[in-house]
Amino acid sequence: MTPVIEITDLTKTFGSVTALDHLDLTVEAGEVHGFLGPNGAGKTTTLRILLGLLRADSGSATLLGGDPWRDVATLHRRLAYVPGDVALWPNLTGGEVIDLLGRLRGGLDPARRAALLERFDLDPSKKGRAYSKGNRQKVALVAALASDVELLLLDEPTSGLDPLMEAEFRAVVRELAAGGATVLLSSHILSEAEALSDRVSIIRHGRVVETGTLEQLRHLTRTAVTVDVLRAPDGLDALPGVYDVRVEPHGDGARLACEVDAPALESLLTVLQGAGVRALTSAPPTLEELFLRHYSDDLAGAGVQ
Amino acid sequence: MAATTMAGRRTQAPAATALARFTGTGPLVRLALRRDRVLAPVWIAVFAFSAAGSAAATIGIYPTEASRVQIADTLNSSASSAAFYGPILDPTSMGQVSLFKMYAFGAAMVGLLGLFLVARHTRGEEEDGRTELVGAGVVGRWAPLAAALTWTTIVLVVLGLVTAVSLVGAGLDVVGSLSFALAWLVTGLAFTAIGAVTAQVATTSRGAKGLAGGLLGLAYLIRAVADGSADGELVGLRWMSPVGWAQEVHAFADPRWSVGVLGLAFFLLVSAIAFALVDRRDLGAGLLPDRAGAASAPRSLSGGLGLAWRLHRGLLAGWVLGAALLSMVLGGLVANLGGFVDEGMQDMLAALGGQQGLEDTFVAVEWSFIGTFFGAYAIAALLRLRSEEATGRSENLLATPLTRPRWAASHLIASIGGVVTLLVVTGTLTGFSISRSLGDSAWWSKSASAAAVQLPAILVMVGLTILAIGLVPRFAVGLSWGLFVAFFLLGEIGALLELPQWVMDLSPFAHTPRLPGGDLNVPALVILTVLGLGLIGAGVAAYRRRDLEA
Known part of the structure; x- marks a missing residue:
């Protein structure tokens, strides 16, 4: 079975800043893949390239068997995205945004929409400017999770959510995964990735430095x-x-x-x-400590003290 | 909740709290200075240059008093000139003649700058959430508004002084130049205060500017009616308009400095209303509480175009209303044209095509303004594509099957479709009002063709804007408006500055036929249309090919 996401040797620079530095990443069909890294590591850049919002300098990225830059319309029908920082229109209600995004993706299931609104305790009749950060996040989550898609790209989806809602989010992701959906979950919270992921990739300075199942990465959770x-x-x-x-x-x-x-x-x-x-x-250990240790391990391995 | 906090506040010692509400104004003024350090000097230079350039050029063209009196009499006998710019009060005054285009119109532009600046630093900051960040520091409740008003006043005063010095440099007298600066300042401060109030009423910076800008348009129209009335019978109406106050200063004639007191009183009173409104609302909210909206989207909101319609309809409605009002007034103005012309002039005009020629010229000048301003609507609407991107809202949309060309097309349709709507409304209503007031049904078709020929030049402006969005997104806003202002100034004062014809021809608006009355230059219209469509195509392609920027 071909992977849902296959990224090889991907490089992206913004001016003099290298955001992605020969990044490799593979996400298999049906898995929940944790994409872990500190702020500024290149998680969002990777997701934006997968969405065709940014164009890579070199390397290749394949998404659902297609080219993410070229096949925008066909690929996006099969996926849903939750950005890390959700911006809403001040004069559109949350319900209107959910419907709009759903219709753009080819329609959403009204029963599932209603159930998700209930589970996330979201009032869909409020205007965009009246929502708090957490509630804006919920609007994007409901819009994404209510569509019937093969792939979910989630960029730090729980930022701003309270612990109860985080638990609800995890439950919904588990249900979707059980239904066969593939999930790429970007996060800087180790416990979140740990709770949901089948496999995890760790990104640092635009490179994937560790990838494997949680068992394989057990040494990272001391x-x-x-x-x-x-x-x-x-x-x-x-x-x-x-x-x-x-x-x-x-x-x-x-x-x-x-x-x-x-x-x-x-x-x-x-x-x-x-x-x-x-x-x-x-x-x-915090993620940052893990990275620091990973780094010092690299240096020790190379014979440098 | 608001009621209890207000009641609680009232029980505190009033003197101490009133001062405390201004705490932090100083640092906020410095923040505004830092944010506007490029923008403010550029605008000051544009205004000073426009005024001093006009003055210097006129001094060169009409060096003798006799030649000035002659041109002033010609201008004063033209109803279109009087309605658009106001009459020349003293034909012997070099300042009055050379700056006649700068009194009402220049003052209105200074007013626009004032309301723009104050909205940018109050509602704009609040909308972006920065006021919340700042407000959590040691900053009083009134400080953001006080800082915005202070900063805008500083900019306008400096603008006035730099303009006065430039006018003196161009060869005008010192007292006259200072009174001219006062004229601009009076209108500028009036609309700064009005902008401060609309920034409390509206919940978006765009809405605040739109509301205050609409009032500015109304004020300009009131003084146009006053100055355009036959035999000056309605001239007292000018006092109803803060734009008219600039004319009432009588700069370079026999300055009436006391009008400055009226301007200051208006500024203080209206600003006080704005401060009172600050106390009556929550941060981020307008005056009216946010009502709940629809829990699900209407059928129309199902794609890029449906969303674009939702985002643009408010702006378009405002413009349609303004255009309708203007069109109805136009009929009355045209009917009064005869009152301006003395018998000698009428004989001359009869030789040149008579009363009808006069009416044609008047309406053609009116249409060239209308066409240019509808170009401003097209730019404002299309730049929404860029602001959607800059605020991060496009990201979520473009992650759906909505492609970039389709999303760009939605805003292009809103922009061009909006202009077509405005042209149809204005063409129809001017046709109605003029043919009714003159009793001549030929004006239906004259108005229709005058409206239709405006579109090609606007298409070029649309093309330049989308190209800027595609190629240099971060500079698109400044570049589009900068080009628009440059084209407008070329049309207004290019001839006066004796610029070479090819420079004047750079403006697409220079190639729009002056209808009714002028020659219908079909090849020029075809070239403009093809150029506009080509630029639009290139712009969409560039927007498709680049990285989406936050």
Whole structure:
């Protein structure tokens, strides 16, 4: 089966700025593909090239078997898009925008439209200028999700949504994926991609630096643990699944920091028992930290310290 | 909610809060200066150059008092000149003769600049969400409006002073030049304040400018009726119009400085209304609360063209209304033409084609203005394609099967179709009003052909605008309006500046036949049409081929 999206060696520059630097990306049919990267990494540029809004300098991009720059009208009938920053017409209501975008895509299912409005708790009779950022986002989401399409391109679709709506969004994406739709989900929130994606690609400085299933990328989801203890325990370095152990004096005791694979958390806690724990924080690493580590790994691998 | 906050505010110490509401005005004025640092000097230069250029050229052409009196008498006996520009009060005054086109019309343009600037820095900022950002800082509720009014006043005062200095440089006297600057300032400040009020009433910058611009058009029309009335019987009507006030200053004749007090009083009073309105509304809202709209789209809103219709219909309705009003007034003006001409002139005119020749000339001049202004509608409407892109709204649309050529075509149809609508309305209504007031049904067909020949030059303007959108999107707005102003000035003062014919011919409007009465130059119309369509095709192709820009 041919991939829904196949990008090879794609390069795009804006003046002196290189937005995409030989980017490769493959999205298979029927998968939810997380497209992760910090702000300015090139996620939106990639999506805009896939939509024919921007023209690539070199490299190739294939979308649903067609050329995204040339076959705009035929390809766009089969996909829906949610931009990261939704701009609405101040004097059109949300309902009018949803209908307009739906009709442009060849019509939408009224029952599904009504159900989505209900689920996202969106008032469609408000004028565009009266919506908050989150509600503008919902208008674009309902418009995209109510159309019957093969491919969804979502650019940071949950920005501005509250946690309840985020959960609703995830549920809808899962339903669509179960129905066979392909989803490319751009995000800088690791947990969002983790919750939805079958596979993930990580982009940094216009290049995909990691791609694979979540299992394969498990090493990227270590938890950062910082503990203040009276006595630093021995043998932490030897624990499987515990990395980067750093100990430094702190007050009359010590501060201990390390990164831990989720399954190894319990053995870490066992070792810490009796060490006189005074404070403990644990946090999933931010995406930026992952990239920084990925980068330092690259440097270490190349023999540079 | 608004009621409770207002009640709460009233209980606070009034003196302290009133001052506190202006907190932050200074930094906001500097912000406006930073934003307009290119725009403001360019406009000041255009105004000063237009005035001083006219003055210098006239001094060269009519050096003696006798020659000035002669040309002034000729102009004063022309109803079209009096209605469009106002009469020359003192034929012996070099300033009055050389700047006669700049009194009412120049003042109206200064008014346009004032309302444009004040709307840009109040409602425009608010619409883009920047006022919210600024308002969260240490900024009083009245500060954004106070800053916009201060900044606009600064620009207009500097404009007046630079113009006065340029006029002195061109050879006019100092006192006259200063009174002329005052005339412009009076009208400019009046419409600055009016713009400040419409910026509170309308919810978009476009709406605020449209509303204030409509009032400016009305004010201009009132003074045109006053100056165009037979034997000056309605001349008192001029006081009803802030544009007429500029004429009432009597600059370069026997200046009436007290009109400046009237202008200042009007400015302060109307500005106070604007400040009062600020207190009666929420940020981002207009005076009337937003009502809920339709929960689903009407059948008509189903594609690019349907959306374009929704986006353009408000602007078009305003223009149609204005054009209809103007057309009805025109009939009355034409009927009064005889009152302007003394017997000697009538004998001369009889030799040249008589009363009918006079009417033809008057209506032809009127139509050349109408054609040019409908060109402004075409540009304003078509630039919507660019603003849709700049605000990011095109992105979501073009991610649907709507292609760029179709989206561009939707706005081209709105722009050109709008102009055709305006021409049909104006052609029909002027035909009706003139043929009724003169009792001559030949005016139906005369009006129809005068309306029809305006379109080709406007097509060229449309083509230049879409080409700018296609090739240099970021400069499209400035470039289109800059070209329009340049073409307009070429037509207005090009001959006076004795520019070579080929420079004057650069303006597409220079090739529009002067109908009724003039020669119907069919080849020129065909060339303009072909050129316009070619430019449109090239513009759409360029828009198709480039990156969409935010």
